[in-house]
Amino acid sequence: MLMSPLETEIKNILSKYLSPIVAETVLSSRIAASGISLRRLRIGDRQRLLLSLQKGLGRYLKPQQAKDCMNQLESLLNSRNSVSAPAATEHQKISIRSEGDIVVARGAGRQMCKTLGFTSLLQVKLATAISELARNIVQYAGEGSITLHASHENGRPYLQVTAEDHGPGIPNLDSILSGRYVSKSGMGKGLTGTRNMVDEFDIRSSPNSGTLVVIRKWVK
Ligand SMILES: Nc1ncnc2c1ncn2[C@@H]1O[C@H](COP(=O)(O)OP(=O)(O)OP(=O)(O)O)[C@@H](O)[C@H]1O
Ligand SMILES: [Mg+2]
Structure with a gap:
């Protein structure tokens, strides 16, 4: 399936810390587990996705690496606040x-x-x-x-x-x-x-x- 632009950006960050195949697996399983659509983020989705990714990363990365990765993901998702958040408020x-x-x-x-x-x-x-x-x-x-x-x-x-x-x-x-x-x-x-x-x-x-x-x- 074609990735949404946001999904590609998240995968690019994950790939700095994980092999491409693991990055893709973590991302798709975490998206499925959190029940979120990256094409239409709703209120609370960013937080849910971050928490879910954090859980996934804990299994593959050392604490410091996981923290660095989470910081990058957080600023990516926060920068999306006003752009692609139709239901932010x-x-x-x-x-x-x-x-x-x-x-x-x-x-x-x-x-x-x-x-x-x-x-x-x-x-x-x-x-x-x-x-x-x-x-x-x-x-x-x-x-x-x-x-x-x-x-x-x-x-x-x-x-x-x-x-x-x-x-x-x-x-x-x-x-x-x-x-x-x-x-x-x-x-x-x-x-x-x-x-x-x-x-x-x-x-x-x-x-x-x-x-x-x-x-x-x-x-x-
Ligand atoms: N919007 C309001 N305007 C005027 N008086 C109010 C208003 N809301 C509450 N009150 C007063 O405050 C009291 C306490 O309200 P509260 O909702 O805590 O309890 P209650 O309505 O008496 O009982 P219940 O537990 O069924 O809600 C009420 O009995 C009423 O006298
Ligand atoms: Mg009352």
């Missing part, structure tokens, strides 16, 4: 008014998590966090929005979720976040549960402007 804003919108936000979030390379457990957890935030909007503010933003920083992919409404705000926010709060309308664990499972959690709320929650989770 994905952004989706969903209006939230009803139960149906919660389901849409949940599903879209789950799909984005999958594309980013989160484990299926984390896909479910993040989808649950998204529906908790969306449900709070419907229940307490009436309407608002969920914005899903998938991107990467220094090659590390992340999902950021912003939940925003212009409802009545949360007057007793401190007591809710301290975990001592007892809810009248639910379990009272939506916000603290969400905070516990993400890497970054920011909440702003006031009776004048409503509530804004921003969470971020990194893929490893």
